[in-house]
Amino acid sequence: MSGIDRRRVAAAAAMAAMLLAGCEQQPAQAPNAPVAQAPDAAPLPERAAPAPAAQVEQADEPLLERARRARAEQRLYAPAGDNAVEHYLALRAESPEEARFDAALQDLFPYVLIATEQAVVREDLAEAQRLAALLARIDAQARALPRIGEAIAENGAELRERERERQLAAAARAAAPSPSPAAAAPAPPPAPAPQPVVAAAPSVEDAPVRPEPTPAPAPPPAPVAAAPAPAPVAAPVLLHRVEPRYPAVARARRIEGRVELAYVVRGDGTVDEVEVLSAHPEGIFEREAIGSVRRWRYSATGVDTPMRGRVEFLLDTSS
Known part of the structure; x- marks a missing residue:
């Protein structure tokens, strides 16, 4: 083999060695690796971001907690719809076997009874009737209920009777004649002033000169009688x-x-x-x-x- 041929064979062997070394250093691609997305492909939909914590709706406060909080804040029977009595009544209706709810209502009963009597004294019939209804819901067999009902009915009758008496009194005042003012006593006519007497003029020769009589002064006018003072009204008996x-x-x-x-x-x-x-x-x-x-x-x-x-x-x- 000539020198040229030996150089060609050596160059080919070196090239093959280099190719084999490059194949060994390249990492193998995982069979399930995701394929790169083409530039013009539609973007994948993004996952919605979670709502902030301040916007998450809070759960309603439990009914028992509302009842305890109302009692602690002295909202025992008012305002209507948000008081300890109505919350405990709702709890007892949901769980009638729970004795603690009935015991709480029995503890609140005297306070509602006193408030009902005070509403009757104030003549606030609407509030008295609302509280009486709460008493009946707490204990329909309570001995105070007939007395409270009688007091509310009597109070309503008194209000109606009072209105009737007020109307009658107003009608009587309207029909009564108004007292006429005392008429002033008429003043007597002034006395006429006396006329001077003029004597007949005698003749110039023998008539003495007489001074003319001076007229008498007119008498002062009679005083006008004052109107009599009204008699004092006697106090009612x-x-x-x-x-x-x-x-x-x-x-x-x-x-x-x-x-x-x-x-x-x-x-x-x-x-x-x-x-x-x-x-x-x-x-x-x-x-x-x-x-x-x-x-x-x-x-x-x-x-x-x-x-x-x-x-x-x-x-x-x-x-």
Whole structure:
């Protein structure tokens, strides 16, 4: 073999060695490797980003937690729809076998009862009826329910009777003739002034010169009689006094008290615009005292007279 041929064979062998070394260094492609996406291919849809934590809707507070929070914040029976009594009633309806819900309602019952009586005293019939309905839902067999219902019905009847008396009093005032002002006494006519007497003129020869008489001064006019002062109106006299009914709660607890009131006695003797000035103790006797004074009757004076009075509530110790 010539030298040229030997060089060609050596070059070919070196080339083959280089190719074999390059194949051994190139990593093998995984059979499941993703294929590169073409530049003009449609982009893959992106996954939606999660909503911020502030925008995630919070779950409703459990009913039991709302009931406990309302009780801790002294929202025992008001406002309507968001108070401890209504929340516990809903819990008892969902789980009637849970005795703790009924026990909680029995603990709240006295507070609702007192609030109902105070609403009756304030003559807030709508609130009194709402609270009475809560009492009936707590315990339909409670002994206080008939008394509360009777008080609400009596209060409504008193309001209607009071409105009727107010209308009658207004009609009586409209029909009563208004007092005419005292007529001034007519002044006597002034006395006529005396005319001077002129004597007949004598003849110039023998008539003496006489001075002309001076006219007498006119008498002063008679004084005008002043109108008589109106006679003072007598104070109205109490003709019929209605004693108040003793509240059953106060009688059972042996509580005594008094109520100071201001009111207006109309011209026909009826009582109107009754207002409590003070009460001791408060929140117990006001309603009965107001109802009693409204039934009092006074003597008719023809004018409205403001007055004050006291109604006392004393237990009968003789029995």
